[in-house]
Amino acid sequence: MSDTLSPIDQAKANAARKAVEFVEDGMKVGLGTGSTAAWMVRRLGERVREEGLRIVAVPTSSRTAALAREVGITVITLDEAKWLDLTIDGADEFDAEMNLIKGGGGALLQEKIVATASDQMVVIADSAKEVAHLGAFPLPIEVIPFGAEVTRGLVEELLGAFDVMGRRTTVRMSGAAPFRTDEGNLILDLHLGRIGDPRQLALMLNQVPGVVESGLFVDICDRVVIGHSDGRVEVRDIHDLSVKVMELPVGDTTNIFSNIGD
Numbered sequence: 001m002s003d004t005l006s007p008i009d010q011a012k013a014n015a016a017r018k019a020v021e022f023v024e025d026g027m028k029v030g031l032g033t034g035s036t037a038a039w040m041v042r043r044l045g046e047r048v049r050e051e052g053l054r055i056v057a058v059p060t061s062s063r064t065a066a067l068a069r070e071v072g073i074t075v076i077t078l079d080e081a082k083w084l085d086l087t088i089d090g091a092d093e094f095d096a097e098m099n100l101i102k103g104g105g106g107a108l109l110q111e112k113i114v115a116t117a118s119d120q121m122v123v124i125a126d127s128a129k130e131v132a133h134l135g136a137f138p139l140p141i142e143v144i145p146f147g148a149e150v151t152r153g154l155v156e157e158l159l160g161a162f163d164v165m166g167r168r169t170t171v172r173m174s175g176a177a178p179f180r181t182d183e184g185n186l187i188l189d190l191h192l193g194r195i196g197d198p199r200q201l202a203l204m205l206n207q208v209p210g211v212v213e214s215g216l217f218v219d220i221c222d223r224v225v226i227g228h229s230d231g232r233v234e235v236r237d238i239h240d241l242s243v244k245v246m247e248l249p250v251g252d253t254t255n256i257f258s259n260i261g262d
């Protein structure tokens with residue numbers, strides 16, 4: 001790895017490198033979008049070129065598709081793939097339950113479709129992305145351009161009744177013009193501060209006409225690979241988290257497992 005990388009890029013690259021180890025010959029792989037995912041795509045390309053790894057991949061944005069082709073990965077559509085073995089993607093925030101905020105790069109819609117159509121979603125992130133509560137990073141939602149100001153008003157009204165600290169929304173810009181997603185839609189960024197109940201908020205936002213999808217990913221991520229700037233890489237699995245939850249003492253649990261093996 002180059003010495004000229006910033007600590008944060010080093011952390012992202014380390015996480016990406018580790019996650020690419022999970023890719024096996026013959027797999028159909030979803031490729032995320034963003035700066036961390038770009039490290040992953042480049043590393044996967046190396047494995048294809050140098051080890052002869054045979055995979056096909058479904059990118060989550062035009063940017064990722066271009067990069068994947070450039071590094072020698074065979075790109076197919078999601079409909080051609082039908083289902084994926086594994087998707088590896090970045091995130092803007094993740095919490096202890098592996099709920100995510102995504103969409104900082106505006107690719108949340110394709111990312112959510114692709115991750116949902118995968119046996120496993122692995123998130124790669126530098127350690128700064130871990131939070132106790134989601135929401136410090138503005139939550140992106142994708143809205144169709146028709147009636148976008150009305151949709152925005154409905155979303156703000158909804159937020160007023162919800163368990164969030166803020167309710168300010170901004171239309172994402174790209175220079176002087178509104179940012180457009182690959183589908184030609186707009187992104188509203190919701191400045192919430194702290195999201196008390198991500199699951200409920202995700203459900204409510206999807207009820208607003210005009211909202212195509214939110215960047216809240218709940219119950220989608222299976223594993224998080226966290227890169228630290230000192231070179232350490234940590235892998236957390238959702239199944240290990242479930243075990244931890246089961247171990248929490250509730251009332252008298254003295255012999256909860258006492259029958260096992262009797």
Ligand SMILES: O=C[C@H](O)[C@H](O)[C@H](O)COP(=O)(O)O
Nearest residue numbers: 034035036103104105106107
């Ligand atoms: O739309 C973009 C994606 O959700 C990205 O995966 C997310 O914004 C993280 O990007 P980065 O790895 O550049 O921090």
